[in-house]
């Protein structure tokens with residue numbers, strides 16, 4: 156163990172082992188090493204042990220020490236350095252004199268020191284501030300110090316090849332030209348046999364005496380132990396001495412083996428961590444490549460959509476975004492806004508289908524106090540709130556006829572008139588509208604004004620249904636797993652989030668609720684699944700052909716439910732099936748079922764909460 160040696164006032168030589176992370180030296184009884192002398196301050200200096208080095212530092216400006224005649228306040232100790240503190244000479248030694256195996260007392264001391272050193276190494280390992288290379292250097296320094304070797308090496312292997320990661324000398328410093336100091340023959344022997352080796356007198360050992368590396372290096376004693384973790388050889392620790400034969404003993408080889416195991420575990424953990432980091436950086440990079448803002452997509456249709464968004468984003472042209480429910484129309488509106496010169500202005504969303512008909516006008520254009528019962532204050536509308544920005548009119552197909560006229564006027568004149576007001580006010584907004592209806596058909600059937608349709612539909616961006624996006628389904632599903640796994644405390648392996656049944660289900664399911672529905676399935680599965688990968692069952696995708704069985708049958712054909720519950724289940728299923736037949740079009744579904752569109756909204760909201768699939 157590294158220690159200080161000095162002569163006490165009684166003339167007896169003393170050894171003080173540097174066991175602490177910080178050793179305090181001075182004349183005070185509170186110091187770890189108490190030295191007496193006229194010029195020694197109560198707290199004179201400290202020696203700090205960090206991975207790979209011992210640094211001595213004055214405790215205050217007025218206390219100094221000398222090394223090789225130089226007055227110093229701080230200094231990194233090397234083996235053999237003599238510190239002059241006051242008039243006391245203290246010699247730093249990185250190593251103990253080699254223990255004699257014949258001497259049971261020194262052999263026992265060696266074991267105890269080895270254990271202490273390993274404990275110190277584990278403490279260093281646990282401290283996050285130590286660099287990994289510093290830790291490995293510390294480990295080799297300890298091995299060198301404990302064995303009496305003159306050099307120590309940590310070598311990492313990869314199949315037949317190997318590379319020196321750490322090479323240290325007795326003075327706890329890196330050695331120059333380490334490749335010239337190792338015997339290739341001995342290393343190969345350990346790689347092949349995977350057994351630790353002691354070579355007591357290499358030049359006279361029949362196995363190695365003809366090896367050029369052994370001859371050139373004039374090797375005497377060498378000891379080498381493989382680093383094996385979970386059956387895999389990842390490297391070896393090699394120590395050598397060129398001047399003493401028969402230096403290493405079996406007890407030291409045993410100790411080297413323990414160090415090699417410890418080093419192997421630390422390196423493997425660090426490698427695994429590094430790999431995980433690289434992997435998640437790789438995944439992130441791959442994800443970034445298929446991401447357009449917040450939108451994941453790599454299929455040809457989506458690439459076309461992204462190109463189109465890029466082309467029109469910089470203009471003030473009105474855009475109509477079409478596509479089934481949950482296909483990402485709102486995300487497209489966000490991208491159009493974020494990529495436009497209006498990005499610093501507001502993006503205001505209005506869901507025309509969710510506002511009661513009698514309130515839509517005031518919601519859009521505002522009202523003045525007293526305009527109608529309940530109008531107790533002047534109120535600006537969404538158009539004014541979106542001034543200098545973008546207004547996103549979602550579900551534009553739900554806009555009542557009489558308001559379509561007003562909206563057309565606003566788009567033409569760029570002026571709004573609040574409800575109850577006689578004056579108009581200018582507004583500067585870009586309009587993006589969206590619908591999951593076929594507006595051209597609505598025009599034909601007289602439910603949507605043709606002039607407004609043309610005004611809104613200067614550029615059309617159509618989003619394909621999820622089932623038409625091929626492998627994008629898996630990409631988006633993986634993205635949701637990464638996005639929600641941590642939030643939901645899920646243990647799903649992000650490298651392999653789905654098993655084969657899940658992938659099959661994801662690709663075959665019709666997804667009438669598109670990406671929103673997929674998102675809900677993933678969230679639910681993350682909460683309920685036990686992992687490590689999500690299965691088709693976890694995702695509720697075992698029924699591959701939607702609409703073939705009722706939920707009552709699916710749950711359990713023999714199960715008898717209370718009538719209200721069975722009716723509710725059947726109704727839910729039926730609405731979902733009609734929605735699927737209508738490609739998610741809520742208004743058409745409401746019409747077909749003879750209910751108010753808001754009933755369908757409420758139904759879909761409930762489905763979203765449950766994360767259950769509309770089948």
Ligand SMILES: Nc1ncnc2c1ncn2[C@@H]1O[C@H](COP(=O)(O)OP(=O)(O)OP(=O)(O)O)[C@@H](O)[C@H]1O
Nearest residue numbers: 449450451479480481482483484485486591670671
């Ligand atoms: N390509 C995509 N990548 C990642 N997430 C997406 C993608 N498309 C949609 N989403 C997510 O799916 C959900 C539904 O998207 P969005 O609200 O934009 O759809 P929508 O077409 O506007 O729906 P609706 O017609 O019901 O208003 C949102 O949570 C959105 O973030």
